[in-house]
Amino acid sequence: MEGNVLEADVAIIGGGITGVTIARELSKYKLGVVLVERGGELCAGASKATLGHIYTGLNMVGSMILKSVVLPPGTPLTVEALHDSKALLSQWTEEGFYDWRQTWDDLDIKFKYSPLLVVAKDDDQIEDLKKYVMLGESAGGIYGDFKQLDREEIFKYEPNLNKDIKTALYAEKHIVDIFPPDLVLAIAENAVMNGCKILLNTEVVGITKQKNSQTVKTNNGSIKTRFVINAAGGWADRVSDMGGTRNWGLKYNKTQIIILDRRLNGLLNGTVRWPNRPGQIHLVQRRSDNILVECGTYDPTDDPGNTGNSREGILSGLKIAKTLLPDISEKDVISAFTGVRVFNTRYPADHLVEFLPDNALLLNVIIRLPGIIGALPMARYVTAMLEKAGLELKENDQFNPRRKRIPCIREANIEERSKYLAVRPEYGRIVCRCESVSEGEIMDSVSRGAQTLDGVKFRTRASMGRCQGNFCGAKIASILAKELKQPIEDITKKGTSSKFAGLEQ
Template sequence: MERFDVAVIGAGLLGCFAARELSRRKLDIVLLEAREDVCTGISRANTAVIYPGCDHKPGTLKAEMTVRANAGFDRLCEELNVPLSRCGSLMLSFGPRADAVLREKLRQGQENGVPGLRLLSANEAYRMEPALAPGLSSALFSPTAGTVNPWQLGIAACENAVRNGAQLRRNTRVLAMRTEDGSYRIETDRGVLTARAVVNCAGLAADRVQELLFPPSVRIVPTAGDYVVLDQNCAGRPAHILEYEPEKRGKGLTAVPTVKGNLLLGTTERENTLAYAAAECGLDRVKALAVRILPGLDFSEVIRSFAAVRPNPRSPDGSSIQSFCIEHPAERFWSLIGIKTPGLTCARELGSYISDRLATELDAEQNPLFTPERRGIPKPHSLPYEERKALVGRDPDYGEIVCFCEDVTRAEVLEAIRRGAVTVDGVKRRVGTGMGCCQGARCEQKITAMLAEALGVPESAVCKDGPGSEIVRAEHERL
C-alpha cells in the first residue's frame, strides 16, 4: 500500500495552494482529485476579485488574512507567472442607506489596515468612471482591489506544488476513510493509500468528506449565482471593479473588467442547487442591475453566461457561519469547509495556515529544494515581432494559429496538453482557447482532434468538460 505524509483531498484553488504551501516542507504529499482535471469546481466559476479587506469584522481571521493576502498578491502572481490587474474598486451608493453602508465599510477597512481607502463625492467618482448612471450619491474607492483569472492561478499553484515534489492523482475520488496504526487509511476508486495527515479541501463535498470519519459539525447548503460575460473592450466597460450597493437591502452587483479585457457581471442568489447551468431569471436580474449603474452597456455584446455554486456553511442547528470554517476534528486532520468569498483572495494564506500547523504536528523540516517560481506557457502573440519570428524558426507550431479570436498557436495547445489538459475546456483554462467572441466555434473541432491524437483516443472520447460532455458522436451513435 502506498504511504504518504499528507493527502490533500480536492484540487480546487484551496487544495492546490494547500499542496503548494505544504511542499515548502520535506513531506511526501499526494493531491487527490475526483475529476479529470484541477480547478473544475467552484474555482473556475466565481467573481475573480482580489478583495482589499473592507468587508470583514476587524479582529477576525478573515479580515486579517484578506488584508495580508491582498498585500502579497503582486509577489504571488510574479512567482506563479499569472497576470494580475490592480484596477482598484469603487463601491457605489445611490442613496442614504447605501451611503451609511459605505461609511461603515470605510471605518471597518481602515481598522483592518486596508491602504488608500477614500470616500469619494459623486463628482470625483464620475471623473474616474464617466459612464456611471446619473444619481450617484457617493463611492468608496479601494485602490488595492484587483482581479486575476482564478483557474489560471489554481493551475499555476498545482504545477508549482508538483514541481516541488507533490504528486497529483486525478480521476481519484475519496470514498471512505478510517484510522489505522496512527495514520489515515484512504479508500479511493483507484485503490487504497495511507497518509499521516489529511487536508480536506473538497469544496462543495467538504462536509461529506469530513463525515466519512467524523460526526457532522458543519453542513454545506448550496446556492447558485448567475453571471454574464461581455466581449473584450465592450462599450461602457469600466476601468475599475464596480460594486453596486442597492438602496433597498438585497443582493447588489459586481462588474469586473477582467485581466483579458472582458466585462464580467454577477451575481444572483438562487436557492439550493448544485447545477452550474445559468437560469434565465437570474441572467435577466443581472442585466437589470447592471444597466442601473452602467446604462450604456450593450447586451448584444454578451458572449457567455454561466452559473456558480456557493458552498454556504451552516451549523448543525441551521444557523449560518460567517467566519472561515477551518475544522480540526482530530490530530493531523484539517478541513476547509464552506469557504466562499474571499477564498480566492485567501487561497495561499489558508494553505499556509494549514501547512504551518501540520508542519508542527508532523515535525516536518523545511524543504531546502523548494522553489516558489513557476513558468507559464509562452504566449507568442504578446512577444515583439523579432522574438516571435525566432520562436517560429525554432518551432513552426508557434506559427500555426488554432484559436483566431485569442491568437493561440498549435504549440501552446500542445504544451497545454503536455501539462495535463485532457478536455477542450482543460486546454481553454491553460491557454485561453475558446475565450473570445466565437466561444470556440472555430477552434473546438481542431482542439478535439489534437487531444484525440495526443491522448491516443478516438475523437468521440474527447469531452468538452468532463464525463458526459463528449463533443463528437461515435459512428455507431450516428446511425
C-alpha cells in the same frame, strides 16, 4: 493507480485553490503529498466560478454587507457584528492581500489593479453609501481608506456610466484582478515540480482509519497516508462523514455571472457597483479580457452542484447592469456561469479549520468566500497544525518557487514571436481566432497537464471568445488527441462524463 496502493504522508482531497495552495506549501518540505480531484481538471468548481477579485478595503466592506445574508436574521450592519478582527477570515484576508505579490512574481501570473467606484443615484443609495462609510471608518485602516467623489470626478474616471449617478466612493488599489484558473494551475504546476502528485478523475469513496494511518479509497485505487486534508469545498461534509463524526453542516448560496464580448472593453476602466445590500450584488467589472456582470441576488440552494444558468437570470442581470452601463445589450453576451458559495453552519461568518473529534488525523478545511485572498496564510496555518499534530517537517532544500507561464502569442511583440517560432513553428498557426491562440500554445498546455478541452481553455483562453469553441473546438480536440496519443472519441470537455461532440461513454 488502479488496483494499486499509493503511500503518502499527506493526502489532500479537492483540487481548488484551497487544496493546491496547501499542496504547494507542503512541497517546501520532504514529504509525500498526493492531491486527488474527482473532476477531469483542477479549478473546475467554486474556485473557477468567481469574478477573479483579490480585494481588501472598500470592496471588503461591501462583501461584509452582501454576505450578512447568511448570518442569523436580525444581525445588525455594524462592524462589531460583521468584522471580527480575531476571526481567521479577517486575519487571512488582511495578511493575504499583500502576501500574493511575491507569489505572482514567482509563478509568472498576470495581474492588474482594478479601480473601484461604489456609486449612488438616489436618496436610498446615498444612505447605503453612508453605511459603507460608517463600517469602513469603524473598522479603520485600509477599510476606511477611500474618498468620496462628486459627479464631475466620477465621469472623469468612467465617462460611460449612467448620467443619473450623483456621488460615489472611490478606491484605486483595493481590487486586484486575476484569472482564477491561471492562479490555481500555476500553483499546482509548481507543487508538482517540487514533488507533489496530483490525480485527476479520482473520486474518494471511503476513508478507513487505522491506529496511526488512514486508507483513502478511490475509484482508481487506494492511498495509505497518515494525514488527510479535506478541501472538498461543497462536498466537504460528505468526505468528512467518511472519516468520522462532524458537528457542523454546510449551506450554499449561488450567484450568476455574465460574460460580455471583449470588444466592449473600452466602455469601462475598472469595477463599478451599486451599493451592496444583504444578499444583493450589482456590479460590472472590466477584466483584461472581458467585461463581467454580476447583478442579482445571493440565492440559497441545497445542491452544491446547482450551477445551471437561466435565460431569465441573464436578462434580469443585464437589465440591472444597464442601469450602471447603459450601452451594453443582450447581443453582447457570449457566455454565463453560476458560482456556488459554501458556508459552514457553525461559524457562517468565518472559516472552519479543525481535526475531527473522533479522528485526529483528518483535518477539515472549510473555506468560505472570499477564499482566494487568504489562501497563502491559510496554507501556512494548516501546515503548522499538521506539525503540531505530529507531522515531521524537514525543509526541502531542492524547493524551487518559480515557474514560467505558457507563451502568449497574442501579447507577444514581433521580436518575441520570431523567437517563439524559431523554437516551435506551431506558434505560427492560429487555432482559436477569437482569442488568437496558436497550436503551439495548445501543445504547451498539454505538456503542462491539460487533458481536456477545459484544461486547454484554462491554460490558454482557447475557446473563450465570442464563438465559445464552435469554430475551433474540433481542431483543439484533434490536437489534444494527437498530443495525448488517444482516439479523438476519448477526448472530453471536462472529464470522464463529458465526451466531446456528444459521444457516449
